[in-house]
Structure formats: C-alpha cells, structure tokens
Amino acid sequence: MKIGELAQAAQCTVETVRYYEKEGLLPPPARTPANFRQYGTGHVERLRFIRNCRALDMSQEEIRRLLALADQPALGCGAVNEVFDQHIAHVDERIRELEQLKQALGSMRRRCQSEQAVDSCGILHAIAEMESEPRHDRHTHL
Amino acid sequence: MKIGELAQAAQCTVETVRYYEKEGLLPPPARTPANFRQYGTGHVERLRFIRNCRALDMSQEEIRRLLALADQPALGCGAVNEVFDQHIAHVDERIRELEQLKQALGSMRRRCQSEQAVDSCGILHAIAEMESEPRHDRHTHL
DNA sequence: TGACACCCTGAAGCTACTATAGGGTCAACA
C-alpha cells in the first residue's frame, strides 16, 4: 500500500508518517520504481501502535522505549510495565499541579468581583504581588 | 540597572529577558554608550508581572492581552476578568482531559499484573487493540 | 597587562508535528 492508504488506516496524515520515518519510529519501507513508499501490514500495526500511544499522551521517547521492548520477544514485560507506570505517574503529577494552579487562580479571581478601573483591579494587583520564583522545569511533557 | 540585575530581580535568565524584548512583551530599554541595556523600576515591575503570569501557566498570547489592557488605565477591568476566566476554564478542561486519560491508563494497566513474555503482555495488547481515532487538536496550551 | 565577570548579536536546538514550495507519477477522459 502507498503512504496515503497507510495514513488513513492509522488516522493520521502522510506528513506524520514521513516524520516518523525520519525520526526512526517507523522503519523505511521498500520503494516502487517511481520512488513511492510501499508498505505492508506490519507497518500498519506499528503505525497504529505509535498513534495509539500518542493518543494516550505518551512522549516520543516513551514510545521509542516501548517499541524497542516490543521488538525483543525474548524479554519479559516487566520493563514495559515500568514505562507504563512512569507514564501514569506523570499524568498523576500533572493533575496535581493543575489542581494547585486552579486553587491559586480561584483565590485570585475572588479579589475582583465588581467591574472597576484597571488600576484598582484586584486580579492585576494579585498578579503583581506574587512572589517571583525561579521557574521549576517540568519533568513531564504533559 | 543592567540586564543581569533585572533578570535576578525577576528570577529569570538574561536570555529570557532578551527573548521577551524580541517578542515585544518588554519594551526596548535605553542603551549605555557601550551598547548595554539599561533598565528602570518600570521594567522590573513589568518583567515580574510577565514571569508571574507564566508561573500561572498563561500563554504568551494571554499575557500580551493582559498587558495591553493594563496599559490603558482608562479602561474598566471587565476584559481583564474575561481573560482570567478563560484561563481558568482552560485549566479546568485540561484537568478533565487528564482525569479521563488516567482512567483509561488505569484500566489498561490492570490487564498485565504478572510478569510475562512481551508477546502476551496485556498492556501491549491493550495498546494495539485501541481504536485509532483522528487526533483532536488541543484548544489549550496546557 | 592579564584575568575574569559580564554584556552583545545571531543562529540553532528542543517536541511533535504542520504547512509550504516546487516538483514528479499515473490513470482516466476528450
């Protein structure tokens, strides 16, 4: 099958397919005499796997690890579970961060109930009065 | 004050300061004869405001809107509240998305309790069996 | 005079793609 069919089978665009090939997630397929990419069912499975991982918000790096593990049938799946558990932990952590953020935003929002001049807007004052802290870099991609 | 002092006052790097200038969030300051940037207290306030907004996970676009509103003291703060409320809504929505994701990941995780060969790993099978859906693009930056 | 901390510009790198430009291939139809 050609790249357009493959893309449709995995519900993504042809650009994404070519991108995954360039990134080494999808192996380069055979070519027709006219230099068109030619794919088989193995490619469909692999691409769908990648897209499903992305739908679960995994990073390219996590997917790369999963694929490498899946490619070695001799292995046990302990390492797979580990990658998965780490991903779940990332999601949990991001939820906690956002819940905290929501609290902070809510209490700032309550400082401006009525419409007033911007100079005396409680929200703008609340922002200005925050303690500037060095930005803690995110350890997740979510 | 020079760029290094300004950066320290707002707990960010000098590169970030120069970046904000290039993006138009921070107005270009005067220069010394040696072409060094020279800042005053107004710059400190504005930079701290920007960094505090970023600490609240606002996008550059949201910050740009807030600054434009704050720069017009004649205005009422209704528009400010609107930007803020929209941001809160973004956070809420992202939390809901991640909660859903967490549910999905949890039920997949339960399909592989014991260590086994990767071929029969419940997690890998669960991923492979997912319905590939076209990716819905995120309407928030979070 | 040298060492060192600080400043300057411009360009490239990060993630996961998307979009664009400028071209080639192939089957069908007039």
Added chain:
DNA sequence: TGTTGACCCTATAGTAGCTTCAGGGTGTCA
C-alpha cells in the same frame, strides 16, 4: 495526444517558550 486531477517526492520553515552556543566586545581589579 494532450491534459486534468489525485496522488507522491524532497527540502525547508513555522509553531511556543524558551535554552544553548559560537564568536565576539566591555569594565574592573591586581
């Protein structure tokens, strides 16, 4: 036979919000 249209190709640049790097200049102290 020519041409239209759907598809394919490569290479490059753009997105957000910075960070890092290369290759220089400036200012102060010993």
